Amino acid sequence: xxxxxxxxxxxxxxxxxxxxxxxxxxxxxxxxxxxxxxxxxxxxxxxxxxxxxxxxxxxxxxxxxxxxxxxxxxxxxxxxxxxxxxxxxxxxxxxxxxxxxxxxxxxxxxxxxxxxxxxxxxxxxxxxxxxxxxxxxxxxxxxxxxxxxxxxxxxxxxxxxxxxxxxxxxxxxxxxxxxxxxxxxxxxxxxxxxxxxxxxxxxxxxxxxxxxxxxxxxxxxxxxxxxxxxxxxxxxxxxxxxxxxxxxxxxxxxxxxxxxxxxxxxxxxxxxxxxxxxxxxxxxxxxxxxxxxxxxxxxxxxxxxxxxxxxxxxxxxxxxxxxxxxxxxxxxxxxxxxxxxxxxxxxxxxxxxxxxxxxxxxxxxxxxxxxxxxxxxxxxxxxxxxxxxxxxxxxxxxxxxxxxxxxxxxxxxxxxxx
Amino acid sequence: xxxxxxxxxxxxxxxxxxxxxxxxxxxxxxxxxxxxxxxxxxxxxxxxxxxxxxxxxxxxxxxxxxxxxxxxxxxxxxxxxxxxxxxxxxxxxxxxxxxxxxxxxxxxxxxxxxxxxxxxxxxxxxxxxxxxxxxxxxxxxxxxxxxxxxxxxxxxxxxxxxxxxxxxxxxxxxxxxxxxxxxxxxxxxxxxxxxxxxxxxxxxxxxxxxxxxxxxxxxxxxxxxxxxxxxxxxxxxxxxxxxxxxxxxxxxxxxxxxxxxxxxxxxxxxxxxxxxxxxxxxxxxxxxxxxxxxxxxxxxxxxxxxxxxxxxxxxxxxxxxxxxxxxxxxxxxxxxxxxxxxxxxxxxxxxxxxxxxxxxxxxxxxxxxxxxxxxxxxxxxxxxxxxxxxxxxxxxxxxxxxxxxxxxxxxxxxxxxxxxxxxxxxxxxxxxxxxxxxxxxxxxxxxxxxxxxxxxxxxxxxxxxxxxxxxxxxxxxxxxxxxxxxxxxxxxxxxxxxxxxxxxxxxxxxxxxxxxxxxxxxxxxxxxxxxxxxxxxxxxxxxxxxxxxxxxxxxxxxxxxxxxxxxxxxxxxxxx
Numbered sequence: 001x002x003x004x005x006x007x008x009x010x011x012x013x014x015x016x017x018x019x020x021x022x023x024x025x026x027x028x029x030x031x032x033x034x035x036x037x038x039x040x041x042x043x044x045x046x047x048x049x050x051x052x053x054x055x056x057x058x059x060x061x062x063x064x065x066x067x068x069x070x071x072x073x074x075x076x077x078x079x080x081x082x083x084x085x086x087x088x089x090x091x092x093x094x095x096x097x098x099x100x101x102x103x104x105x106x107x108x109x110x111x112x113x114x115x116x117x118x119x120x121x122x123x124x125x126x127x128x129x130x131x132x133x134x135x136x137x138x139x140x141x142x143x144x145x146x147x148x149x150x151x152x153x154x155x156x157x158x159x160x161x162x163x164x165x166x167x168x169x170x171x172x173x174x175x176x177x178x179x180x181x182x183x184x185x186x187x188x189x190x191x192x193x194x195x196x197x198x199x200x201x202x203x204x205x206x207x208x209x210x211x212x213x214x215x216x217x218x219x220x221x222x223x224x225x226x227x228x229x230x231x232x233x234x235x236x237x238x239x240x241x242x243x244x245x246x247x248x249x250x251x252x253x254x255x256x257x258x259x260x261x262x263x264x265x266x267x268x269x270x271x272x273x274x275x276x277x278x279x280x281x282x283x284x285x286x287x288x289x290x291x292x293x294x295x296x297x298x299x300x301x302x303x304x305x306x307x308x309x310x311x312x313x314x315x316x317x318x319x320x321x322x323x324x325x326x327x328x329x330x331x332x333x334x335x336x337x338x339x340x341x342x343x344x345x346x347x348x349x350x351x352x353x354x355x356x357x358x359x360x361x362x363x364x365x366x367x368x369x370x371x372x373x374x375x376x377x378x379x380x381x382x383x384x385x386x387x388x389x390x391x392x393x394x395x396x397x398x399x400x401x402x403x404x405x406x407x408x409x410x411x412x413x414x415x416x417x418x
Numbered sequence: 419x420x421x422x423x424x425x426x427x428x429x430x431x432x433x434x435x436x437x438x439x440x441x442x443x444x445x446x447x448x449x450x451x452x453x454x455x456x457x458x459x460x461x462x463x464x465x466x467x468x469x470x471x472x473x474x475x476x477x478x479x480x481x482x483x484x485x486x487x488x489x490x491x492x493x494x495x496x497x498x499x500x501x502x503x504x505x506x507x508x509x510x511x512x513x514x515x516x517x518x519x520x521x522x523x524x525x526x527x528x529x530x531x532x533x534x535x536x537x538x539x540x541x542x543x544x545x546x547x548x549x550x551x552x553x554x555x556x557x558x559x560x561x562x563x564x565x566x567x568x569x570x571x572x573x574x575x576x577x578x579x580x581x582x583x584x585x586x587x588x589x590x591x592x593x594x595x596x597x598x599x600x601x602x603x604x605x606x607x608x609x610x611x612x613x614x615x616x617x618x619x620x621x622x623x624x625x626x627x628x629x630x631x632x633x634x635x636x637x638x639x640x641x642x643x644x645x646x647x648x649x650x651x652x653x654x655x656x657x658x659x660x661x662x663x664x665x666x667x668x669x670x671x672x673x674x675x676x677x678x679x680x681x682x683x684x685x686x687x688x689x690x691x692x693x694x695x696x697x698x699x700x701x702x703x704x705x706x707x708x709x710x711x712x713x714x715x716x717x718x719x720x721x722x723x724x725x726x727x728x729x730x731x732x733x734x735x736x737x738x739x740x741x742x743x744x745x746x747x748x749x750x751x752x753x754x755x756x757x758x759x760x761x762x763x764x765x766x767x768x769x770x771x772x773x774x775x776x777x778x779x780x781x782x783x784x785x786x787x788x789x790x791x792x793x794x795x796x797x798x799x800x801x802x803x804x805x806x807x808x809x810x811x812x813x814x815x816x817x818x819x820x821x822x823x824x825x826x827x828x829x830x831x832x833x834x835x836x837x838x839x840x841x842x843x844x845x846x847x848x849x850x851x852x853x854x855x856x857x858x859x860x861x862x863x864x865x866x867x868x869x870x871x872x873x874x875x876x877x878x879x880x881x882x883x884x885x886x887x888x889x890x891x892x893x894x895x896x897x898x899x900x901x902x903x904x905x906x907x908x909x910x911x912x913x914x915x916x917x918x919x920x921x922x923x924x925x926x927x928x929x930x931x932x933x934x935x936x937x938x939x940x941x942x943x944x945x946x947x948x949x950x951x952x953x954x955x956x957x958x959x960x961x962x963x964x965x966x967x968x969x970x971x972x973x974x975x976x977x978x979x980x981x982x983x984x985x986x987x988x989x990x991x992x993x994x
Binding site: 168170185187190191192309338339340341342343344345346347349350351352353354357370374377378381383384385386387392 | 459460461462463464465467474475476478481483496499500503504507508510511540541542544565566585587588589590591592
């Protein structure tokens with residue numbers, strides 16, 4: 001089996017609503033021990049583990065924690081980004097619904113390392129069950145003095161507040177999320193300053209993904225070096241994969257980095273459903289690249305994914321069979337981002353509708369060479385100049401299909417039109 | 419210092435500079451659109467992108483801080499293509515009927531498109547026309563021209579502290595609107611016009627009243643007179659491409675005569691009159707236990723702000739009309755009688771640096787004769803500039819003409835009304851000498867000059883020290899108003915000017931007003947003052963004559979009828 005259940009090892013085994021079950025499965029033990037350890041030593045463990053953020057961008061986690069730890073000042077925030085809005089991603093929901101205390105424990109250890117005082121979990125508006133589960137888990141943790149003032153009778157105080165999103169995709173972007181917590185419309189801010197310098201309410205803030213927090217207790221427990229031995233050189237540890245689309249077995253699977261996409265689809269997903277032929281796979285979600293069948297032997301690895309210039313690291317694999325035309329998928333993707341753009345910066349605000357207009361010409365078979373050039377140029381400009389991750393990654397599907405499925409475009413062009 | 423390379427030039431620039439600043443100080447041009455020197459960094463338009471070696475995407479030069487060893491390219495093919503593409507995207511959603519736009523030839527988008535060499539748009543127009551917001555006398559919002567740069571939101575919220583304008587909606591449905599997509603007149607808009615002053619395109623402009631003036635000028639029964647506000651003489655020259663701070667008083671008179679005005683008067687005269695009335699009101703309040711601190715009333719943006727946001731403090735505001743309205747009242751009474759004219763045939767035009775003056779002139783309280791406004795039309799500096807261009811007047815080379823009588827003699831005290839702190843200084847010159855009965859040794863109250871937000875001075879009146887303050891812009895006016903409302907304000911008298919820098923930085927002034935422009939105009943204002951033979955309002959012989967002939971005495975019955983007004987609490991829609 002290629003699965004390696006470390007972060008998700010308790011999922012489906014313990015009762016997520018029982019803090020006793022969690023503690024019986026060694027839960028909160030790592031945190032209790034960490035409270036007696038030197039903060040810098042703990043951060044060094046994260047550094048040794050080479051853990052990279054699991055939300056998609058893959059930023060080295062220890063740098064963020066170190067950044068927050070260095071900030072002085074009485075109030076510092078730790079935010080768990082649980083606004084899992086990327087289509088095709090549902091691994092954070094899986095963790096929240098099945099092992100909520102692991103996330104809380106990860107936030108506690110992080111807060112302790114960086115001397116943060118207050119935490120928020122910002123949950124996607126549609127995730128009612130996850131919200132209720134975490135709400136209960138937080139109450140249980142407070143009851144056992146694992147959250148609140150003077151935790152476990154130490155000098156460390158930290159509490160977590162839950163916030164529900166309002167259904168906006170862009171609020172998964174860190175600054176839009178911060179604005180949303182502050183009660184403002186979800187529109188990103190200009191960087192710098194970065195959140196660790198000036199985040200929520202203008203104060204130092206660290207934001208990590210759900211899976212990242214859930215991984216931190218594991219690393220502290222097994223040691224950074226041991227963790228780094230799992231996976232590949234550039235991508236250590238394990239990754240939760242959300243597998244969906246036209247496969248026999250859909251779901252969340254945990255694998256060590258280095259497994260190929262084909263292995264995931266065939267061994268874990270048991271192949272394409274209904275005996276159909278695979279046409280393409282979209283990686284990462286709607287914002288990710290669409291690749292052809294012949295690329296499936298690619299390893300799941302941050303370094304390999306970098307060639308797509310996209311935030312592919314959230315670990316979604318969407319399998320699309322030969323019933324579908326690339327333009328069905330592209331119109332769906334572009335329509336989604338056209339709806340979800342916050343409208344703040346020009347390329348993203350004005351670009352999506354123009355992408356849609358040009359794609360429609362291909363669907364209508366009225367596109368000419370100029371349209372192909374304009375589409376390619378616009379997609380690249382949006383990717384290069386948009387203010388936040390939304391507009392930077394939304395054209396990835398177009399950029400990648402122009403590369404790997406160029407014939408599909410050519411077939412749709414009217415040869416008489418320039 | 420930080421060492422970096424831009425376009426193969428080795429540069430050393432101050433630490434903390436942005437790439438844009440570094441480039442501009444070294445004469446490397448990077449085009450911008452949403453950027454405005456006095457405002458915060460929006461980084462929304464993405465026009466100023468540059469290529470930084472080792473970085474994947476393009477970075478906005480307005481928001482990226484320089485680092486040692488940075489290698490920047492500002493004009494690579496990738497950068498030029500991105501700028502062009504972004505501009506085309508904006509133009510595809512913009513009502514680009516340039517020749518029918520008031521910003522034609524002064525539009526920043528137009529000039530950007532020209533600089534980038536855009537001669538066709540690859541993108542299809544996606545503009546859907548929305549109705550205009552023109553239900554108020556001062557400003558017109560044309561959403562079809564808006565490019566969502568956010569400057570107006572920033573100036574209204576962060577400089578003025580009013581926050582009428584906000585971004586609404588998302589994606590290409592995003593629009594900049596008064597709260598809840600109401601009209602400006604439904605909300606607490608003060609009509610200060612700072613939004614119009616910073617708008618890079620023609621999306622917010624003053625309501626153009628030049629046609630009404632042309633009609634009056636060509637109407638042979640009308641005796642058309644015009645008054646010129648103090649701040650115009652240091653700014654109108656910019657409309658003729660002359661340097662900010664060029665004093666052009668005599669040329670303005672000549673130009674207005676060429677346009678066909680029968681008489682050209684100086685609002686400075688009624689500024690002097692304001693000081694006499696307001697100064698006496700202050701002395702009266704100080705000596706008779708009146709409501710203190712007293713606050714000035716010349717600025718219509720401030721009056722709108724107070725009536726809408728701070729109705730509790732209205733008794734603190736001087737009952738004096740503004741100089742513009744004092745002039746209007748006298749024009750349709752004293753002047754008409756003196757000239758043997760029917761008040762209805764006297765047509766009064768004001769040249770003001772201000773958009774809120776358009777609203778003020780329409781107020782029902784501002785009528786000496788029922789159903790007859792004292793001031794018929796208010797034109798901004800920009801509108802006068804437009805009329806000069808329409809008539810082909812070579813402003814820079816005009817001869818100089820003095821203002822007409824009977825409002826011809828003015829003082830330096832009136833000339834400084836245009837700068838923040840000027841009204842206070844003018845009032846102090848008079849109040850000090852009247853109360854203390856001795857001449858001032860130094861007429862320059864420099865503490866209250868300049869661009870600081872709140873300025874203060876202490877002056878002894880009848881042996882007792884009093885504190886005086888000046889609030890520069892509405893954000894600082896709010897601070898003052900809060901203290902007055904709470905009863906904690908330590909001042910005897912507070913000047914409030916709504917626009918940054920005072921009227922010289924008014925919402926109707928020539929486009930492109932930034933801090934440096936304001937400083938140039940302020941400097942020129944005090945030069946005008948220093949050069950005047952009379953520098954105190956109470957020494958103006960023409961004012962003395964006016965009281966002798968017509969008004970009798972300050973705060974007398976005739977003054978009360980013509981020169982004073984009252985205020986009332988307003989919520990939203992103007993109720994007159």
